[in-house]
Amino acid sequence: MSHSVTVSQPETMGSMFRSEEVALVQLFLPTAAAYTCVGQLGELGLVEFRDLNASVSAFQRRFTVDIRRCEELEKTFTFLQEQVQRAGLALPPPEGRLPAPPPRDLLRIQEETERLAQELRDVQGNRQALRTQLHQLQLHSAVLHQDQGPPLAAALTDGPSSERTPLLPPHEGPHQHLRVNFVAGAVEPHKAAALERLLWRACRGFLIASFRETERPLEDPLTGEPVTWMTFLISYWGEQIGQKIRKITDCFHCHTFPFLEEEAARQGALQQLQQQSQELQEVLRETEWFLSQVLGQVQQLLPPGQVQVCKMKAVYLALNQCSLSSTHKCLIAEAWCATQDLPTLQQALHSSSSEAGVSAVAHRIACRDMPPTLIRTNRFTASFQGIVDAYGVGCYQEVNPAPYTIITFPFLFAVMFGDVGHGLLMFLFALAMVLAENQPAVKTAQNEIWQTFFGGRYLLLLMGLFSVYTGFIYNECFSRATTIFSSGWSVAAMANQSGWSDTFLSQHPLLTLDPNVTGVFLGPYPFGIDPVWSLATNHLSFLNSFKMKMSVILGVTHMAFGVLLGVFNHVHFGQGHRLLLETLPELIFLLGLFGYLVFLVVYKWLRVSAAGAASAPSILIHFINMFLFSRSPTNRPLFAGQDQDEDKAGLLDSPGASEKGWSSDEEKAGCAGDEAAELAASEVLMHQAIHTIEFCLGCISNTASYLRLWALSLAHAQLSEVLWAMVMRVGLRMCGEVGVAAVALVPIFAAFAVMTVAILLVMEGLSAFLHALRLHWVEFQNKFYAGTGYKLSPFTFAIQEE
Amino acid sequence: MTAHSFALPVIIFTTFWGLIGIAGPWFVPKGPNRGVIITMLVATAVCCYLFWLIAILAQMNPLFGPQLKNETIWYVRFLWE
Numbered sequence: 001m002s003h004s005v006t007v008s009q010p011e012t013m014g015s016m017f018r019s020e021e022v023a024l025v026q027l028f029l030p031t032a033a034a035y036t037c038v039g040q041l042g043e044l045g046l047v048e049f050r051d052l053n054a055s056v057s058a059f060q061r062r063f064t065v066d067i068r069r070c071e072e073l074e075k076t077f078t079f080l081q082e083q084v085q086r087a088g089l090a091l092p093p094p095e096g097r098l099p100a101p102p103p104r105d106l107l108r109i110q111e112e113t114e115r116l117a118q119e120l121r122d123v124q125g126n127r128q129a130l131r132t133q134l135h136q137l138q139l140h141s142a143v144l145h146q147d148q149g150p151p152l153a154a155a156l157t158d159g160p161s162s163e164r165t166p167l168l169p170p171h172e173g174p175h176q177h178l179r180v181n182f183v184a185g186a187v188e189p190h191k192a193a194a195l196e197r198l199l200w201r202a203c204r205g206f207l208i209a210s211f212r213e214t215e216r217p218l219e220d221p222l223t224g225e226p227v228t229w230m231t232f233l234i235s236y237w238g239e240q241i242g243q244k245i246r247k248i249t250d251c252f253h254c255h256t257f258p259f260l261e262e263e264a265a266r267q268g269a270l271q272q273l274q275q276q277s278q279e280l281q282e283v284l285r286e287t288e289w290f291l292s293q294v295l296g297q298v299q300q301l302l303p304p305g306q307v308q309v310c311k312m313k314a315v316y317l318a319l320n321q322c323s324l325s326s327t328h329k330c331l332i333a334e335a336w337c338a339t340q341d342l343p344t345l346q347q348a349l350h351s352s353s354s355e356a357g358v359s360a361v362a363h364r365i366a367c368r369d370m371p372p373t374l375i376r377t378n379r380f381t382a383s384f385q386g387i388v389d390a391y392g393v394g395c396y397q398e399v400n401p402a403p404y405t406i407i408t409f410p411f412l413f414a415v416m417f418g419d420v421g422h423g424l425l426m427f428l429f430a431l432a433m434v435l436a437e438n439q440p441a442v443k444t445a446q447n448e449i450w451q452t453f454f455g456g457r458y459l460l461l462l463m464g465l466f467s468v469y470t471g472f473i474y475n476e477c478f479s480r481a482t483t484i485f486s487s488g489w490s491v492a493a494m495a496n497q498s499g500w501s502d503t504f505l506s507q508h509p510l511l512t513l514d515p516n517v518t519g520v521f522l523g524p525y526p527f528g529i530d531p532v533w534s535l536a537t538n539h540l541s542f543l544n545s546f547k548m549k550m551s552v553i554l555g556v557t558h559m560a561f562g563v564l565l566g567v568f569n570h571v572h573f574g575q576g577h578r579l580l581l582e583t584l585p586e587l588i589f590l591l592g593l594f595g596y597l598v599f600l601v602v603y604k605w606l607r608v609s610a611a612g613a614a615s616a617p618s619i620l621i622h623f624i625n626m627f628l629f630s631r632s633p634t635n636r637p638l639f640a641g642q643d644q645d646e647d648k649a650g651l652l653d654s655p656g657a658s659e660k661g662w663s664s665d666e667e668k669a670g671c672a673g674d675e676a677a678e679l680a681a682s683e684v685l686m687h688q689a690i691h692t693i694e695f696c697l698g699c700i701s702n703t704a705s706y707l708r709l710w711a712l713s714l715a716h717a718q719l720s721e722v723l724w725a726m727v728m729r730v731g732l733r734m735c736g737e738v739g740v741a742a743v744a745l746v747p748i749f750a751a752f753a754v755m756t757v758a759i760l761l762v763m764e765g766l767s768a769f770l771h772a773l774r775l776h777w778v779e780f781q782n783k784f785y786a787g788t789g790y791k792l793s794p795f796t797f798a799i800q801e802e
Numbered sequence: 803m804t805a806h807s808f809a810l811p812v813i814i815f816t817t818f819w820g821l822i823g824i825a826g827p828w829f830v831p832k833g834p835n836r837g838v839i840i841t842m843l844v845a846t847a848v849c850c851y852l853f854w855l856i857a858i859l860a861q862m863n864p865l866f867g868p869q870l871k872n873e874t875i876w877y878v879r880f881l882w883e
Contacts, residue, residue, distance in 0.1 A: 015837040015838070378835075403841045403842075404845055406841070406842055407845035408849065411845075411850075415853070489868060490882070491870070491875055491878045491879045491882065492880070492883050506872065509872050510870070510871060510872070511870060512866070512870075513867030513868055515864050520867065521864060522805040522806055523805050523806030523807060523808060524806060524811075524858050524861040525806065525858070526806055526810070526858070528857055529861070535868065535870055535874050535878065536869055537869050537871065538866075538868065538869040539868065542864075545860075546861075549860065550853075550856045550857075550860070553852070554856075608863060608865070610866075
C-alpha cells in the first residue's frame with residue numbers, strides 16, 4: 001500500500017504464480033556512448049545495476065567530479081526554490097519528457113542558474129535596504145507627529161499663554177533660566193513600560209516623559225508584519241540628566257530623532273520626511289516589480305532544470321558502479337534483467353549507441369548469487385502483493401502466496417467481521433474510492449491516512465463484499481437477523497404439544513424448545529444461521545460450538561493447502577526427495593491428527609441427532625484420549641471401532657514425525673545459491689530435527705490459533721448487539737406521542753451511526769484486518785514460504801519524475 | 803411452517819458454486835490476467851461453498867433447542883404461522 005516503484009508494464013504482465021526469470025547480464029558500453037546508454041536505460045527502467053566498485057570509496061570513483069557539480073547545482077536550485085516559495089508563488093510541474101541532458105549542457109544550465117541566483121540576491125538586498133530606510137522615515141514622522149496634545153514642558157519655554165496654564169509653578173531662583181531639552185524617539189511597545197520605570201527611577205523628578213502609540217502600525221522591514229511602536233517624548237533639564245537619558249535609550253535600542261522645539265520647524269521637517277518617504281516608496285515599487293520579473297524567470301527555468309540535473313546525477317551514480325575495461329575503451333557493467341526484457345534491452349543499447357562508432361552489447365553470464373525477485377503487478381494485485389511482501393519478499397522463483405491471498409485474506413477477514421450492514425458500508429466506501437481513482441484531486445491528496453486507505457481500496461472492496469456474504473450466513477445485519485426463508489423451528493408446535501397455556505407461560509419466564517418433540521424442528525435453515533437463534537437467550541451456546549468447529553475446519557483446510565503449495569516448490573527446484581521426506585510426513589501428521597478431528601466434527605454433525613442428545617459423545621474428550629492413549633468409559637464412541645482406529649492413528653503419526661528428521665543432506669544447497677561450504681552432516685540433522693519439532697508443535701498451536709476466527713466474530717457480534725440494544729432500541733421503544741419518538745430518534749440515530757463507524761467499522765475492521773494478516777503471515781506461510789529474497793529495484797528515473 | 807428439506811439447498815448451492823468454480827475457468831478470456839482470475843474464481847467458490855456447507859451441516863441435527871423468553875413465545879407463536 002506504499003507508493004513503491006513497481007515495474008509497471010501492464011501489457012507484459014506474467015503470471016503471479018512465481019517470480020519471473022531474472023538473468024545477470026554483462027554490458028559493454030563504449031566510453032563515448034556510455035552516458036546516453038545509461039540515460040536510455042534509466043528511462044526504460046529495466047535493469048538493476050550491480051556495484052562493481054564496491055571496494056572503492058565514494059570519493060575515488062571515476063565520475064565523482066561530475067556528481068559534485070550536480071550537487072552544487074542542486075544546492076542553488078534549493079535556494080531558488082526557497083525564494084520562490086517565500087514569495088508565495090507556486091512552481092509549475094515540468095511538462096513533457098525531459099531526457100537526461102548531455103554533459104555539455106550542464107555548463108549552460110549552471111551559468112543561467114548562477115546568474116539568476118545572483119540577481120535574486122542583489123535585488124533582495126536592495127529591497128531590504130530600501131525597506132529599512134522607509135521604516136526609519138516612517139518612525140521619524142510618527143515621532144514628530146506625536147505632539148498632538150498640549151506639550152507639557154513646552155509651556156515653560158513658550159511663556160504662559162492664555163490657553164495654557166503652566167502645570168509647574170514657575171520656579172524662582174536658579175531654576176528659572178534652565179533650558180528644557182527634549183529627547184524624542186520610538187521604542188518597541190513591550191519595552192515601553194520598563195523604559196518608563198527606569199527613566200523615572202534614574203532621573204526622578206527631573207524629566208517628564210509621555211508615551212504614545214503610533215496611530216497606524218508600521219510594517220517591519222524584516223518580517224513584513226505590522227508592528228505598532230510607542231513614541232515617546234522626554235523633556236528634561238540639566239546636562240547630566242540628558243546624558244543619563246541618552247544612555248538609557250541607547251540601552252533599550254530605541255530610535256531617537258532630533259526634536260525641534262519650534263512647531264513650524266517641526267512641520268517643515270515633517271513635510272520633508274513625507275516627500276522623502278514618497279520617493280522611497282516609488283523606488284521600492286520599481287524594485288518589487290523587478291523582483292517579480294526575476295522570480296518569473298526562475299519559475300520557468302527551475303522545474304525542468306531540477307528534473308534534468310536529477311537525472312544526470314542518477315546516471316553518473318550508475319556509471320560509477322561500472323568498471324573500466326583493460327583497454328580503457330569501454331565501461332563494463334553488470335546488471336540484473338528479466339529474461340523477458342532482454343530483447344528490449346539490446347534494442348535500447350543498440351539505438352542509443354548508434355552515433356558512436358562502436359555499439360553497446362549485452363550478453364548473459366552465469367551467476368551463483370540468488371537473483372532478485374520480480375513479480376509484475378497491476379493496480380489491483382499490487383496491494384495484495386504488498387501485504388505478502390511486507391512480511392518478506394519471496395526467494396527467487398519461490399511459489400508466491402499472493403494470488404491466493406487475493407481471496408483468502410478478504411474471506412478470513414469477513415469470517416471475523418460478518419455483518420451485512422457493516423460489510424455493505426465498507427463495500428460502498430471502497431466502491432466510491434475505486435470509481436473516483438482517476439480524479440486528479442484524489443490522486444494528489446497528501447494526507448497519509450487517506451493515502452493508506454486509498455492504496456488499499458481494492459482490498460477494502462473485496463473485504464466488504466465477502467463480509468456481506470458472511471453476514472448473510474451469520475444472519476446478522478447491524479446485529480438484527482432476517483427471515484428471508486421461514487425459520488426451521490416451530491414455536492407453535494412446541495407450545496401446543498407441551499401445553500403452554502398463558503398461565504403456564506406467565507409463570508415461566510424462560511422456556512426451551514425441544515427438538516425431540518415432533519414438529520418443533522423442521523429442518524436446517526437453507527442459507528445460514530436460523531433466525532430463531534437471534535431471539536434465544538442461549539444463542540451463544542449454539543453459536544460458540546458452531547464457530548469453534550468452523551474455525552478448526554477452515555484452519556485445517558488453509559494449512560493443508562499451504563503444505564500442498566510446498567509441493568510446487570520441491571518440484572520446481574528439483575528436490576523430489578523432499579516430497580517424500582518432508583511433504584508426505586507433514587501431510588500425514590496434519591491430516592492424521594487434525595484432519596481426523598475435522599472428520600469427527602462432521603461425522604457428529606451428520607450422525608448424532610437430538611434423540612441421542614443426552615449421551616452425545618464429546619469430541620474433545622475423544623481427541624485428548626487419543627493423544628494420551630487412554631479411555632473414558634462414560635464417553636460413548638462416535639462410530640464402531642473408533643477407539644482402535646485412534647490407537648492406530650496415534651501410532652502412525654509418531655513414525656511420520658520422525659521420518660521428517662531423516663531428510664537427506666542434499667539440503668545444504670538451501671533455497672538456491674547458498675555459497676557456504678558443505679555443511680556438516682550433524683548440522684543438517686540438527687536443522688531437520690528442529691524443523692520437525694517446529695512443525696509438530698506448530699500444527700497444534702497453529703490450529704488453535706485459527707480459533708481467533710471464532711473469538712473475533714463473537715466480539716464483533718456482541719459489540720454490534722450491545723450498540724443496538726443500548727442505543728437504537730432505546731429510541732425505538734419510546735412510547736408516547738409519535739412526534740416525541742421521531743424527534744428523539746434523530747440524535748439517537750446520529751449517535752448510533754457515529755459509534756457504528758468508529759467502533760465497529762474502524763476499530764473492529766482494523767482488528768480483524770490485523771488478525772487475518774497474522775493468520776496468513778504465520779499460520780499459512782510457514783508451511784511453504786521462505787520469504788528471504790530481495791526485490792528487483794531497477795535503475796529508473798520514475799521516482800524523480802514524481 | 804413448511805419443512806425445510808436438506809437435499810434441495812445442497813443441490814442448488816453445490817451446482818451454483820460448482821458452476822463458478824469448475825465451469826467458470828473455462829470462460830475466462832485469454833489475456834495476461836487469466837491465471838489470476840481463474841485462481842480467484844476457484845478460491846472464491848471453495849471458500850464460500852465450504853462456509854455455507856459448515857453452516858448448514860451444523861444445524862442439521864440440533865442437540866438442543868433455543869431458549870426463549872415468554873414474551874417472545876407469546877408473540878412468535880402466532881406470528882410465524
